[in-house]
Amino acid sequence: MPDTIVTGTEAREAERKPPASGIRPVGRARRNARRYFRSRVSGWTLVALVVVLWELYSNVDYDPTISSPSRIAETWWGEATTGDLLNQLTITLRTMAEALALAVPLGVGIGFLMGRSQVIWGLLEPLVEILRLTPATAILPIYILFLGLGDQMKVAVFLTGGIFPMIINSYAGARGVSKILSETAQTFRLSWLQTQREIALPFAMPYILVGMRQSLGMSLVLAVVIGMLAGNDGIGYYLMFAQQNFNLRQLLAGVLTVAFVGYVFNAVFLLLERRVTRWRRSQTGAA
């Protein structure tokens, strides 16, 4: 991940000026966001280039099945303002939020405790492994059978599909606490709870965040699939509907929306990770 690699300049900056003691989170967030985009200027140029070439090509060689970026954009705007696109997207995001509100504490909690307690690991490892290797989409028919097509079913699918990256990564982080750190906690006579709070949790935090980011991405995939299979509402349903009506532009507008949402989620999360794990940049190698 280019985001976590210490650049020479950064290291030198850190050497030269000690961090200011006054913390200005807003200024820092804006600076981070700016750096996020500046460091990716070439990538965005590439994306823009592809769009422009596509536009030019579709004007030269008209093909009604492919359409052009400008016409897709037009459709998107129409769908977003007067159509059903944003409504369906909101429905999907709300279900996702409900599911994640459950999945985050559960996934991080289970994974972390499995990494910190041999007893809990022994108790949960088989169950977690069996469920993890069963595709959520394979369980979907069972859920539909028992829970119907409502929110309950969808939350259940998100939970079974999206929780595992958090369990696995939190587990890896919690397991990774070094012998020396554990013994440091021992020599300062920390209680079990203090050790988790002051040593293991901060140590595992970068891993936990990676797990949460992966879960978020997976949830988006599931959101689309659920909508398609259940076929009653949400962004997946929207895409299905567009496809069944051979409305290619509507379909592409929907796909681009999902892609955009996914990208924004990921970017916000990367920025969050960067802030929470700021200390990591002072460590060469470990980052």
Add this chain to the structure above:
Amino acid sequence: MTSTTEAQAAALTGGVHQEIITVEGAGKDYLALDGNVVRGLSPVDLTIERGAFVSLVGRSGCGKSTFLRLVAGLEKPTSGTIRIGTERVDGPPDSARYVFQNYNESLLPWRTVGDNIRFGLRHGHGAARASSKAQENELIQEHLEEVGLGGTFNRYPGELSGGMQQRVAIARALAALPELLLLDEPFSAVDALSRSTLQDLILRIWQEHGLTVLFVTHDIEEALYLSQRVIVLREKGGGVERDVTVDIPYPRRQVDFREDPRYLRLRREVLGLVLGTE
């Protein structure tokens, strides 16, 4: 350098005997991963007086770390007992703090230097000293200044040099107000010049805090320069070879000390013991 405290002078001359560490037949056999039993340390009997500065030297693998870890309660002896004061060691004692050789792995890298000291302050006898956060910050700043790191409160350990990180680790241990400081080859990974400075720093801290210091090193010159007593361990966990008294008064000075004929004689003796040529 200030003169030694009364307790330390007493420990040096053998005037008052008040043991802080009593080791009775304590030894350690490890069960290695391949199932074999490895001798870490043959049973040892010794006492260490309150306020003393004692070093352990010997070849790699002779059991220096094992001995220190037994005293620190990080390892359980397979035979014998260890007492600190009157209490039997069973887990890390409240009155001791341990400074690891790998300081870069023992500091909390996600906390600033100041917050690392706060960790030591809150998890030790230092906790009651501060009634407000501002007061706590002041204490932390004092601890940092004591080790010459006044301006590093808001920096991260990863931004400091090795020698500076080890100072943070020492300040963190001191913030817990221990009576006994256990150090396992604390300066072996820093450059020679920083090492001299750190040696003088640890002597000053020993004297000003009236601490008892148990110091593991493979560097015989370092052991002699710092200590009142140098305990030479036999190789391969063979136990105590000899207990050497370094009867040279403090303050000692890096350059002069190394020309002192008493030092030269002791160095010859200890080196011979460690190399097995005496």
